[in-house]
Amino acid sequence: MTLQTPNIAVRVVRIEQASPLIKRFTLQAADGGPLPAFSGGSHVIVQMPTASGLIHNAYSLLSSPFQLQQYQIAVRREEASRGGSAFMHEHLAEGDILQISPPNNLFALHASSGRQILIAGGIGITPFMSQMEELQASGAAFALHYAFRSREQAAFVDELTARYGEHCHFYDAAKGEQCNVAGLLQQMTGQDHVYVCGPQSLIQAVQAAGEAQGIPPARLHWEQFAASTQGGEAFTVVLARSGREIRVEGEQSILQAIEQDGSVAVDCLCREGVCGTCEVAIVQGEAEHRDQYLSEEEKAAQKSLLICVSRARTSRLVLDL
Known part of the structure; x- marks a missing residue:
């Protein structure tokens, strides 16, 4: 389970205010060389040294996969930040060095002769920006449907319009505009694929519309821009190999607690x-599974859990770490 992938040192060369709540960060390799290749929909994990310890957050790459001299990420300032967005918005400056992971893609485009339909809500626009670079370069048929609370709070609208023109459709809630998800999916042909990223409510609306219309799950793809952990009671994790005990607070994941330790x-x-x-294998205790990876049978067996989102039902949870 412990891959321990090597980090990449990058320098922050530009910080832009993309909207009142969103900043765009341009990163270059600290050694001046090219960065690792990536495909549209990829993300990197940024390591942030905060006062309470290291925080690791995943951010989608916005920049073109064809330009490897720099990466770009966007970070939304969260009111209830656990330290990550606050660090990026308030403490990071141009010239600073960050450690990031190599790119990884869990939201890749699928080869298809049909259209690629991209549905974004708020900061969920970010993975689609690199995907559209690939789609336009290949001549593929695609359409972006981007919903946001207001034009003033939306990021990258002018940039998207200038680059992709009629491929883009915008929905400003402040003007009463709504994206008709069911209507979009009704227009799908047998080779079309749909991708959605944004709030859980938007993802669930696409999932429900797809199921209602009998669209095969293999043609519906989604990515959450934040883990949907609702918190819970604090508990203790015991690392079985060392006997070390770590307290996991109510609004903290097991992964975050272990990283801070x-x-x-x-x-x-x-x-x-x-x-x-x-x-991670469970040695003793019972997990409250909140992941989308394990099957219902695997969850019921209580043999393992995903420490990034799942929690404990017992006051102590002993893990094979």
Whole structure:
């Protein structure tokens, strides 16, 4: 489970205010060389040294996969930040060095002769920006449907319009405009694929519309921009190999608590309970599973859990770490 992938040192060369709540960060390799190749929909995990310890957050790459001299990410300032977005918005400056993971893609485009339909809500626009670079370069048929609370709070609208023109459709809630998800899916042909990223409510609306219309699950793809952990009671995790005990607070994930403790290295490529890289065997105790990776049978067996989103039903949880 512990992949311990090597980090990449990058320098922050530009910080832009993309909207009142969103900043765009341009990163270049600290050694001046090219960065690793990536495909549209990829993300990197940024390591942030905060006062409470290291925080690791995943951010989609916005920049073109064809330009590897720099990466770009966008970060929304969250009111209830646990330290990540606050660090990026308030403490990071141009010239600073960050450590990031190599790119990983859990939201890749699928080869198809049909259209690629991209549905974004708010900051969920980010993975689609690199995907559209690939789609336009290949001459593929695609359409972006981007919903946001207001034009003032939306990021990248002018940039998207200038680059992709009639491929883009915008929905401003402040003007009473809504994206008719069911209507979009009704227009799908047998080779079309749909991708959605944004709030859980938007993802669920696409899933429900797809199921109602009998669209095969293989043609519906989604990515959450934040793990849907609702928190819970605090509990203690015991690392079986060392006997070390770590307290996991109510609004903290097991992964975050272990990272802040720093006594053992763990990896997680998604931090959203979908990729399975942080699966850990349960030695003692019972898990409250919140992932989208394990089957219902595996969850009931209580043999393992994904530490990025799942929690404990017992006051102590002993893990094979």
